[in-house]
Amino acid sequence: MSAKSQEPVITKVADLPTNEAKWLALKRVDYVDQTGKARTWEVATRKTRAASAGVDAVAMGNVLRHPARPPATMIVIQYRPPLDAYTVEWPAGLIDERETAEQAAVREFREETGYTCRVVSVSPPQAADPGMSNANMQLVMVEVDLGTDEAVPEQRLEDGEHIERVVVPLAELYDRLLDYAARERFIVAAKLFHFAAGMQFALTTKLT
């Protein structure tokens, strides 16, 4: 984390009344279940979902292809105040109003990594944490073709964003995530960890 000048520090954590929140809300959902019984559930929601896409966010599963090196992926490390920790994730971001998932993926990938990518596939919407929130996201697989001696491009970060980029050979991804998870004040995001764990599982388990 060489670029930053100091460790982030939390100075105060306070209850936030729903009517003062700008980004999030708490809702109480009343519903009738399968047996006809009336029940309630508490839900955290984002206030920012664009009606056009109907999906909160995209994450970019990315493959960097180099003429002479094995395929690699760029992971991003940033301080996340909700966890008071540095998270290890794939580049990701919220879908803006009037954007498609593909457009958001290309835009956010360029902002966080500096690279222009091409979209390979877009997943169906997935539930980020279905017991707690209605947050949803799409996994957009993207690729970047690198030149032999290409310089690493500049990021185009928004004010307040401090994001470190790390390139990891895909064959080493799972082990590298375990290394990060063992570091103090680091935590790997569940989606990236599960993708890498799925890779590792498929490569080490007889499936037929």
Place this chain on the structure above:
Amino acid sequence: MSAKSQEPVITKVADLPTNEAKWLALKRVDYVDQTGKARTWEVATRKTRAASAGVDAVAMGNVLRHPARPPATMIVIQYRPPLDAYTVEWPAGLIDERETAEQAAVREFREETGYTCRVVSVSPPQAADPGMSNANMQLVMVEVDLGTDEAVPEQRLEDGEHIERVVVPLAELYDRLLDYAARERFIVAAKLFHFAAGMQFALTTKLT
């Protein structure tokens, strides 16, 4: 979904004041960032995290081994009020006070699937949705050895739980999740989808 007698229906969604919430809370975090600038972030949290484990939940990546069939996994489908949809997930649950992740995994797996499993591995804590919440979880890989003609055991569900179990050969998992995602009022949980996408990626991509 043969067991249920009617489709669940939401009757009301209302703002929930933080001080009336039992399970969730909204917090405002004040922090000083890497450059020394004071900033704020809004965070959704669970009120139920057991201090003993320090982790909210476990999900059970499971392998059912049968003498004569390819390895399979049990996925669970349940109505999730936050999404007003049926979610497709691996069995999962909150870690109780004074439980380890392993103990919670065995207990919850038995409740939701009826099977007694053995724990193969426990992941480090992972951040469920790091831009929005401090929710964290551990992926516990478990196995069940089935007999040749073993009957499917009864679930031990809590009041209000209606969970359908589906056994899927692991080699078909990714395609089956895509099928579910295409069904009306169904959504696949991001962690399970990412694991399956990682499997699919590893099996179809040259990594070295």
